Amino acid sequence: MKYGVMSMDVVARCSTTKARVGKLSLPHHVVDTPVFMPVGTQGTLKGLTTKQLEKIGIQIMLGNTYHLGNQPGEDILEEAGGLHQFMGWPRALLTDSGGFQMVSLLKLSELSEEGVQFEHPRDKSIMMLSPEKSIAIQNAIGADIIMQLDDVVSSTETDAKRFKEATRRSVRWLDRCISAHKRNGDQCLFPIIQGGLDESLRKECLHEMTSRVVPGFAIGGLSGGECKDDFWKMVTTSTDGLPEDKPRYLMGVGYAADLIVCVALGCDMFDCVFPTRTARFGCALVPTGQISLKNVSCSKDFTPIQEDCHCTTCKSYTKAYLYMLFRANHPSACHMVSVHNVMYQFNLMRSIREAIKNDSYPQFIKDYFLKLFKTPLSYPSWAVDSLNSVGVRLK
Amino acid sequence: MKHKRLLYFSIKRFKSTVSNMSTECIKEKSQEKTLTFTRNEQVTHIGIPCCIMHTRTGCIPHLTEETLDYLDKKLIQNIYQVPLPSVIDYQDILEAANTNTLECLCMPNTSVLYATVQDFSCLPPSGYNTNKTVAVWGAGGKISVTPQSYMKLVEVLKPDIFQVLADGDVLKAESRKRIIKSVNRSVQYLDECIKHHQQSKPLENSKMICMIEGGNNLEERKRCMKLMLEKLKGHEDCVWGFGIDALPREKYISEGTKTVIKLLNDELPAGKPLLVHGFGHPLNIIDLIEDGVSVFDSTYVTELSESNHALVYGIPSIDSSLSLLNGDAKTNCSIVDVDVRKFVETIDISDSCFSRSFAPLVENCPCYTCVNHTRAYIQHLTVVNEMLAPVLLMLHNFHHHLTFFSALRNELNACSNLKSFKQKLIALNSMH
Ligand SMILES: [Zn+2]
Numbered sequence: 018m019k020y021g022v023m024s025m026d027v028v029a030r031c032s033t034t035k036a037r038v039g040k041l042s043l044p045h046h047v048v049d050t051p052v053f054m055p056v057g058t059q060g061t062l063k064g065l066t067t068k069q070l071e072k073i074g075i076q077i078m079l080g081n082t083y084h085l086g087n088q089p090g091e092d093i094l095e096e097a098g099g100l101h102q103f104m105g106w107p108r109a110l111l112t113d114s115g116g117f118q119m120v121s122l123l124k125l126s127e128l129s130e131e132g133v134q135f136e137h138p139r140d141k142s143i144m145m146l147s148p149e150k151s152i153a154i155q156n157a158i159g160a161d162i163i164m165q166l167d168d169v170v171s172s173t174e175t176d177a178k179r180f181k182e183a184t185r186r187s188v189r190w191l192d193r194c195i196s197a198h199k200r201n202g203d204q205c206l207f208p209i210i211q212g213g214l215d216e217s218l219r220k221e222c223l224h225e226m227t228s229r230v231v232p233g234f235a236i237g238g239l240s241g242g243e244c245k246d247d248f249w250k251m252v253t254t255s256t257d258g259l260p261e262d263k264p265r266y267l268m269g270v271g272y273a274a275d276l277i278v279c280v281a282l283g284c285d286m287f288d289c290v291f292p293t294r295t296a297r298f299g300c301a302l303v304p305t306g307q308i309s310l311k312n313v314s315c316s317k318d319f320t321p322i323q324e325d326c327h328c329t330t331c332k333s334y335t336k337a338y339l340y341m342l343f344r345a346n347h348p349s350a351c352h353m354v355s356v357h358n359v360m361y362q363f364n365l366m367r368s369i370r371e372a373i374k375n376d377s378y379p380q381f382i383k384d385y386f387l388k389l390f391k392t393p394l395s396y397p398s399w400a401v402d403s404l405n406s407v408g409v410r411l412k
Numbered sequence: 413m414k415h416k417r418l419l420y421f422s423i424k425r426f427k428s429t430v431s432n433m434s435t436e437c438i439k440e441k442s443q444e445k446t447l448t449f450t451r452n453e454q455v456t457h458i459g460i461p462c463c464i465m466h467t468r469t470g471c472i473p474h475l476t477e478e479t480l481d482y483l484d485k486k487l488i489q490n491i492y493q494v495p496l497p498s499v500i501d502y503q504d505i506l507e508a509a510n511t512n513t514l515e516c517l518c519m520p521n522t523s524v525l526y527a528t529v530q531d532f533s534c535l536p537p538s539g540y541n542t543n544k545t546v547a548v549w550g551a552g553g554k555i556s557v558t559p560q561s562y563m564k565l566v567e568v569l570k571p572d573i574f575q576v577l578a579d580g581d582v583l584k585a586e587s588r589k590r591i592i593k594s595v596n597r598s599v600q601y602l603d604e605c606i607k608h609h610q611q612s613k614p615l616e617n618s619k620m621i622c623m624i625e626g627g628n629n630l631e632e633r634k635r636c637m638k639l640m641l642e643k644l645k646g647h648e649d650c651v652w653g654f655g656i657d658a659l660p661r662e663k664y665i666s667e668g669t670k671t672v673i674k675l676l677n678d679e680l681p682a683g684k685p686l687l688v689h690g691f692g693h694p695l696n697i698i699d700l701i702e703d704g705v706s707v708f709d710s711t712y713v714t715e716l717s718e719s720n721h722a723l724v725y726g727i728p729s730i731d732s733s734l735s736l737l738n739g740d741a742k743t744n745c746s747i748v749d750v751d752v753r754k755f756v757e758t759i760d761i762s763d764s765c766f767s768r769s770f771a772p773l774v775e776n777c778p779c780y781t782c783v784n785h786t787r788a789y790i791q792h793l794t795v796v797n798e799m800l801a802p803v804l805l806m807l808h809n810f811h812h813h814l815t816f817f818s819a820l821r822n823e824l825n826a827c828s829n830l831k832s833f834k835q836k837l838i839a840l841n842s843m844h
């Protein structure tokens with residue numbers, strides 16, 4: 018089914034779990050799902066060139082509306098012909114609404130029905146991020162997929178009334194975003210499913226939002242440090258309430274075990290700063306977890322980060338060499354590990370897609386978990402329970 | 413006399429008896445101006461004037477093997493500088509590697525390796541050297557290096573060429589007393605380094621670069637050179653060349669500096685290249701070449717890129733019929749003095765005046781950065797302090813700087829002096 022410029026074809030389904038493989042046609046690129054989208058907050062990804070990202074195989078990446086709206090700003094992005102042109106990235110882009118940063122980065126933000134009022138971090142003027150403003154900036158940025166402004170509830174909030182208010186306001190703001198959106202022809206607007214950890218509130222939100230004409234959905238209000246037992250139940254409730262023929266984007270998820278479980282629960286798109294942020298601190302992702310390259314145990318290890326990895330870092334550099342560069346705070350070391358970590362996530366998603374296509378995803382999950390956790394005794398119970406709910410028995 | 417050092421050098425390594433011939437200057441025989449290094453039958457020719465690639469721990473700052481690969485291979489001269497501060501903490505790792513330094517530092521195995529005492533792109537704090545030791549600042553802080561401990565580290569590195577330990581900590585308009593001390597110490601260090609080198613099996617194929625001290629004091633430079641040449645008597649074969657250390661950091665090199673260089677060039681033995689660090693301004697490079705220097709390094713590129721500057725000056729090419737020089741009056745030498753202040757070699761790309769400039773750093777520049785990105789984007793990256801800014805600047809500045817060196821070599825091969833090249837360069841870049 019086509020929605021403006023975007024279409025999602027589900028090309029394979031797992032016969033056991035809710036996992037599926039799709040082809041998402043976007044204005045700038047066709048994206049294979051399930052997909053992990055690296056986060057390039059300010060129009061660049063941790064020192065990697067766009068050529069490096071293309072070479073790894075990245076099909077879509079993220080930009081942050083709040084940051085880009087501050088610098089270089091809406092007008093310069095517009096003059097440049099959008100973020101694609103500005104940063105020299107020919108493939109697909111997705112932007113968030115800016116609402117999350119508003120609440121998490123700015124102490125002095127004030128919420129009303131109109132939007133989020135805040136003090137501009139540089140010129141200290143009072144600004145308003147309304148649903149209309151968020152969409153205007155996102156229209157200037159020109160990403161393939163844009164997000165509605167939602168009423169973000171702090172993860173430490175305990176008041177149930179606040180969740181109800183936020184969820185209902187997010188539905189109202191969705192309608193304002195839909196009418197403010199000026200580029201329906203080449204940008205897809207996603208609503209964000211809210212409802213906190215309250216199943217009935219989430220169902221109410223699902224009911225409201227799925228009744229609007231939108232090309233796909235984001236699942237929000239999760240991965241804010243809540244209990245994992247609640248997390249997976251909300252994810253599965255959300256995917257159950259979403260249409261089969263539209264993409265589901267689970268926001269802020271990027272750890273391998275989480276990705277594997279949430280694919281099984283029916284999610285298609287993920288993003289997280291973790292793989293590149295951790296690279297900066299000398300942490301490399303491997304099938305057994307992570308390697309800290311600053312650790313002295315790497316200092317005389319003259320093998321690559323991962324023997325069977327085909328990234329340019331593993332082809333050219335040893336752990337001992339990376340250890341030396343990290344000790345001296347060499348920026349090139351961050352680039353080297355970022356290349357590996359971005360490649361690691363990319364390969365993980367590719368093998369997930371392959372396993373679903375071969376209808377061997379349950380076995381893939383079992384193998385991957387055993388490698389990652391070494392023994393079934395260390396499997397987290399939430400993962401065991403959630404996979405159990407979709408027919409995969411880990412133990 | 414001026415260009416005697418530009419003629420022909422040949423350094424043969426991995427021959428147990430180093431022949432005199434190999435390091436001699438073959439004056440009339442060849443027009444080919446190259447340095448030749450031989451290791452395990454593998455010959456590397458490096459054209460001069462040459463630009464040594466500055467690294468930290470064997471890695472060009474901000475680049476990786478993958479991004480370095482974006483540079484035009486024809487421009488890269490395969491000689492790499494590894495400063496001691498960037499490896500001094502890893503002696504045990506280098507030893508444990510049980511391979512050569514190039515392999516341990518993940519560098520291409522055909523590279524020529526040059527070890528230096530300091531990192532010229534970030535000189536250490538002043539005032540920590542003693543009569544017996546030179547202070548080197550590694551990742552973990554200050555390490556005092558004696559000639560013996562220095563030579564032991566050089567033995568671990570086994571570079572093709574290495575600097576002799578010297579006290580070059582006299583950059584900040586030091587007193588005559590301090591300069592005399594620096595000469596005395598450096599001569600003493602040289603003596604000890606030679607003794608060590610003579611007995612060193614691991615270093616039998618490594619050659620020394622003697623660092624001449626003396627600051628801006630002509631008498632002390634002379635004295636330093638005389639004393640060092642005395643120490644080197646009978647050991648000429650283990651000397652690859654001479655470095656002029658502790659030259660002041662001037663935007664345009666002064667007459668005083670030129671006098672020092674001319675003096676050294678005239679009196680140092682022929683056939684040994686003369687080398688300086690840290691210089692990169694195109695007019696300085698030309699002046700230094702005319703005064704006899706033939707080996708430079710790329711710390712200029714690192715410094716510019718790390719301070720948000722991009723090279724933008726136009727480079728004359730020999731085949732372009734540049735008719736900018738109208739009238740013979742302009743071709744007279746005084747041009748330099750008149751127009752030098754109007755010479756624009758770099759832009760500060762973090763300046764907000766570039767925030768809406770959607771043109772490349774340099775129009776028609778074929779480098780990765782200019783083909784793919786605009787000034788506005790790089791300006792944005794510098795404002796938000798993103799790591800990609802120095803990466804893109806390094807790629808462009810390297811391309812530009814190495815293209816300049818390549819143009820210099822072409823010019824020298826074609827007409828053996830840089831007079832008209834210099835005039836074209838000034839005319840091309842001082843028009844506004
Ligand atoms: Zn790798």
Ligand SMILES: [Zn+2]
Pocket residue numbers: 773774777778779780781782783807808811
């Ligand atoms: Zn360029």
